Amino acid sequence: MKKALTIAGSDSGGGAGIQADIKTFQELEVFGMSAITAVTAQNTLGVQAVYPMTAEAVANQIESIGEDMGTDAVKTGMLFNAEIIEAVSGKIKQYQWGNVVVDPVMIAKGGASLLQNEAVYALKKYLLPLAMIITPNIPEAEVLTEMRIQTDEDKKEAAKKLLELGVKNVVIKGGHDEDPSESIDLLYTGTDFFTFRSRRINTKNTHGTGCTFSAAVAAELAKGSNIHEAVSKGKDFIQAAIEDQLSIGRGHGPTNHGAYRRLSALKE
Numbered sequence: 001m002k003k004a005l006t007i008a009g010s011d012s013g014g015g016a017g018i019q020a021d022i023k024t025f026q027e028l029e030v031f032g033m034s035a036i037t038a039v040t041a042q043n044t045l046g047v048q049a050v051y052p053m054t055a056e057a058v059a060n061q062i063e064s065i066g067e068d069m070g071t072d073a074v075k076t077g078m079l080f081n082a083e084i085i086e087a088v089s090g091k092i093k094q095y096q097w098g099n100v101v102v103d104p105v106m107i108a109k110g111g112a113s114l115l116q117n118e119a120v121y122a123l124k125k126y127l128l129p130l131a132m133i134i135t136p137n138i139p140e141a142e143v144l145t146e147m148r149i150q151t152d153e154d155k156k157e158a159a160k161k162l163l164e165l166g167v168k169n170v171v172i173k174g175g176h177d178e179d180p181s182e183s184i185d186l187l188y189t190g191t192d193f194f195t196f197r198s199r200r201i202n203t204k205n206t207h208g209t210g211c212t213f214s215a216a217v218a219a220e221l222a223k224g225s226n227i228h229e230a231v232s233k234g235k236d237f238i239q240a241a242i243e244d245q246l247s248i249g250r251g252h253g254p255t256n257h258g259a260y261r262r263l264s265a266l267k268e
């Protein structure tokens, strides 16, 4: 069985963070492992508190995996501060892990900060050069490139700028776009642009969509998919999870991580 390691924050509400990642790995039949960067007290209404781990505690969790089990892919999510980013980058380098998916998590849907402002430089300097793919939403791509992204041309320019930071591939996600009919993700491989389109689902239950999508991309890379296939399957996975709605909590509810596997089974 292929293995994937998520280095991210814990969401007590179970819809985002480590919990979303592990559920996604399991659904895609990849063995899931974790290094927890922070514990959040969180539900569908928002983030009530954040308790970061020390950089040493994060490094030791990664080392435990690196020294014994190894991994076929790594996904990073909430990293919270510059010290944790440096520690994570150091360990990824030490173990020479290649299939690294960086979801540059910055702000939760309710507005809580999951990455300190002064840590953005560390993300750019230490982690992005190690990434196989980075998966920003539009606001995150704006922070990383220091440009406004409104048109399709802006998205392409931002993708090119992100590659200059050392990442090998970029997917700019369209969840935050104005388009009422479609949610369009743009992949740039350094040579080609690809768009992945899906019907936009009118729902408030989108907690953890970004985490789930990037975890699915990591799981597919672990299984040997190329970047195009991995993003394509990630998109199908999140579409199914949003479409097959759950009704959990009073705010932005989680997606349904089991939907993609049930759909795939029906198609067989």
Ligand SMILES: Nc1ncnc2c1ncn2[C@@H]1O[C@H](COP(=O)(O)OP(=O)(O)OP(=O)(O)O)[C@@H](O)[C@H]1O
Pocket: 016, 107, 108, 109, 136, 137, 138, 173, 174, 175, 176, 183, 184, 185, 198, 199, 200, 201, 202, 203, 206, 207, 208, 209, 210, 211, 212, 213, 235, 238, 239, 242
């Ligand atoms: N309403 C929707 N209908 C269909 N697809 C969606 C919808 N919202 C988001 N997506 C898809 O979900 C994935 C995640 O995109 P999004 O831009 O929401 O990420 P995010 O903002 O990082 O999420 P998070 O809430 O976890 O921070 C993308 O593939 C996007 O196209």
Ligand SMILES: Cc1ncc(CO)c(N)n1
Pocket: 008, 009, 010, 011, 016, 017, 018, 040, 042, 077, 078, 105, 107, 108, 109, 114, 207, 208, 209, 210, 211
């Ligand atoms: C722990 C955690 N990671 C990422 C996100 C972004 O969805 C969140 N809300 N919580």
